[in-house]
Amino acid sequence: MSDKKTFLLPDLGEGLPDATIVEWFVKPGDTIRLDDNLVSMETAKAVVEVPSPVSGKVLKLAGEAGDVIVTGKMLAEFELDPSMPQRAEGQDTGHHHGGNDRDTSVGSQDPAPDDRVVASDEGGAIRDDGEPAAKSNAERADSGTVVGAMQSSDTVHSEQASNAGGVKAMPAVRAMARKLKVDIARVRGTGADGVVTMADVKRAAADPSALLPSSGGDRGAGGEGATAAQPSPQPLSREQERGSTAQRTTLSQSGRPMRTQPPGVAASGQPEQLKGVRRNMARVMADAHSKVVPTTLADDADIHAWTPGNDITVRLIRAIVTACKAVPALNAWFDGDNLVRTLHPHVDIGIAVDTDDGLFVPALRNADVLDARGVREAVNRLRTQVEARSIPASELTGYTISLSNFGMFAGRYATPVVVPPCVAIVAAGRGRHQVMPVMGGFESHKVIPLSLTFDHRACTGGEAARFLRAMIDDLALPG
Numbered sequence: 001m002s003d004k005k006t007f008l009l010p011d012l013g014e015g016l017p018d019a020t021i022v023e024w025f026v027k028p029g030d031t032i033r034l035d036d037n038l039v040s041m042e043t044a045k046a047v048v049e050v051p052s053p054v055s056g057k058v059l060k061l062a063g064e065a066g067d068v069i070v071t072g073k074m075l076a077e078f079e080l081d082p083s084m085p086q087r088a089e090g091q092d093t094g095h096h097h098g099g100n101d102r103d104t105s106v107g108s109q110d111p112a113p114d115d116r117v118v119a120s121d122e123g124g125a126i127r128d129d130g131e132p133a134a135k136s137n138a139e140r141a142d143s144g145t146v147v148g149a150m151q152s153s154d155t156v157h158s159e160q161a162s163n164a165g166g167v168k169a170m171p172a173v174r175a176m177a178r179k180l181k182v183d184i185a186r187v188r189g190t191g192a193d194g195v196v197t198m199a200d201v202k203r204a205a206a207d208p209s210a211l212l213p214s215s216g217g218d219r220g221a222g223g224e225g226a227t228a229a230q231p232s233p234q235p236l237s238r239e240q241e242r243g244s245t246a247q248r249t250t251l252s253q254s255g256r257p258m259r260t261q262p263p264g265v266a267a268s269g270q271p272e273q274l275k276g277v278r279r280n281m282a283r284v285m286a287d288a289h290s291k292v293v294p295t296t297l298a299d300d301a302d303i304h305a306w307t308p309g310n311d312i313t314v315r316l317i318r319a320i321v322t323a324c325k326a327v328p329a330l331n332a333w334f335d336g337d338n339l340v341r342t343l344h345p346h347v348d349i350g351i352a353v354d355t356d357d358g359l360f361v362p363a364l365r366n367a368d369v370l371d372a373r374g375v376r377e378a379v380n381r382l383r384t385q386v387e388a389r390s391i392p393a394s395e396l397t398g399y400t401i402s403l404s405n406f407g408m409f410a411g412r413y414a415t416p417v418v419v420p421p422c423v424a425i426v427a428a429g430r431g432r433h434q435v436m437p438v439m440g441g442f443e444s445h446k447v448i449p450l451s452l453t454f455d456h457r458a459c460t461g462g463e464a465a466r467f468l469r470a471m472i473d474d475l476a477l478p479g
Contacts, residue, residue: 003080005054009062009069012050013043013393018070020275021063022047022175030058034085038076040171041069044280046389047172050075055084065178068275169196172389179356180205186212198388277358288419291336296453297464298413301475302436304445310479312448313405314375316428320403321347321368323470330467331400333421334458341458342421350402350422351379353386354409360386361419363399407431412449423458426471427451448475 012019019041026032026039038052039061060077062069069075080086167185169177173196177184180201187204188211189196204210274282301319303310324331324347333342347368350361362382364370370378385391401423404416407430416427429449436445450471454464 003082004059005056005078005080006074007038007053007076007078009041009071009073009075010050011071012041012048013046016043016071016280018068018279019043019048020279021065021067021069022171023065024061026058026061028058028061031056031081032058032078034087040175042175042276044277046391046393047170047175049171052076052078053087054078054080055086056081066275068273068279167196168194170198173198173201176389177201183211183214186214188212277355277360279358281358284419285417288417291420292418293456294415294418294453295456295461295464296415296451297461297468298449298451299468299472300434300447300449301472302445302447303431303475304436304443305476305478306446307479311372311376312407312428312431313379314372315475316403316405316426316448317349317364317367317375317379318372319471319474320349320401320426322474323467324368324401326470327463327467329459329463330424330452330454332423332458333400334423334455335421336457339457341423344400347401348399350399350419350425351382352402352404352406353383354406355386357389360391360396361399361402362386362391362395363397401425403428407448414451416451416453418453418455420455424452424454424464424467427453 009019020043022040022042024039025037032038032052032055034053034055035051037049040047040049042048057079058076059079060074062073062075167187168189168191169184174184176198177187177196182201182204184196184201187196187200190200191197273279303315306315328343329341331344331347333344334340335342346366349364349367351364353360353362362385364375364378364382367375382391382395385395399422402416402419402425404414404425404427406414407428410430412429412432414427414429416425418425427450429451431446431448433444433446435442436447450468452464452468452471
């Protein structure tokens, strides 16, 4: 008698409502063993390999690569094989499919800094000896993230380069190749044992001439960048050309000017479902918009006195730390439901990092005790981890105030979004020179435009103004 088992998608990250399929490691009809890699899923923060919760034959898979699966819905269905290893009944500790159940024994993150995970069909923490962990575990401070059963050591399943189609690469690298439309089979791997790295993919995307020759010259394989076999764009038919011209003209057929359609009436392009980081960003911003009463204050910081060698990002962080010490009200969290304010004795700054996948805000911990070199090294480390999609989920939460240094791109002032429970965010615009009145005349000074948005329920306009004043005074110092 066959025994079927339906595996529901567990919560892959702190209550996230869904995740996106990156790559299946099996297909219907295959036989899979317990804890072998089943699928890699992209969440808002990482690409996670989900292992099989059972041993047996794969009957159904929930979707194809790129499909979004809702947490708690079917991910796969199996026909159990009693002759192969199965999870012991005693290891079933309950399954977590949502973000509201905060039982620390079910769904605790792996305590290791790399947030590695392993899944079963039932969930719950599992010790190295295979015994289920106790329900309460005070050492697991970060709860609420579940990929089924979790192991407490570093020997659990982790992201590793898989060999598919003769190409060794991490799932995140394969996902990046798809996003950049790079045929990973033609990328020259520079990692250990020929593993294709994230840098290899990005390099190939930037310079298609670096791609390896296509094997067999099969255009249908999806290769891109080949010089000889590169497909030429399909020319428009005469009817298409006439139609396109007709849609773009501002003249009627009689040659008289006519009203063009507003953009919303005849939009072009294809609707695109948001996924992964960008999908989560949309949720976070909408939630912030509904829960915060924002007010923005803007001014310029005169940095004419700076000596050579000053690092703008480092100086901005130092200025924020100085201002937080002067006005602690903005280095705080606010519980709007219960009207409770928490002032923090330390300063953890969320650094906004813009990527093609969306916005990341990793936390620069203990910014108030770091010197300039320590700040720079920490910022570089966070950026590298974000670009490699290797940053632990725990490093993307818990900051006490945040910084958006968008001035490296363009823009002067902004109305940055305060993400609760924080009450303030600082934005720095593009530096510029402007004429400043000085004793006896005028001089050209370089200034940095600053914007401070704060939750007006948690702090006053006076506190915000004094905070901004403290930043401006610190930035005015030579070094």
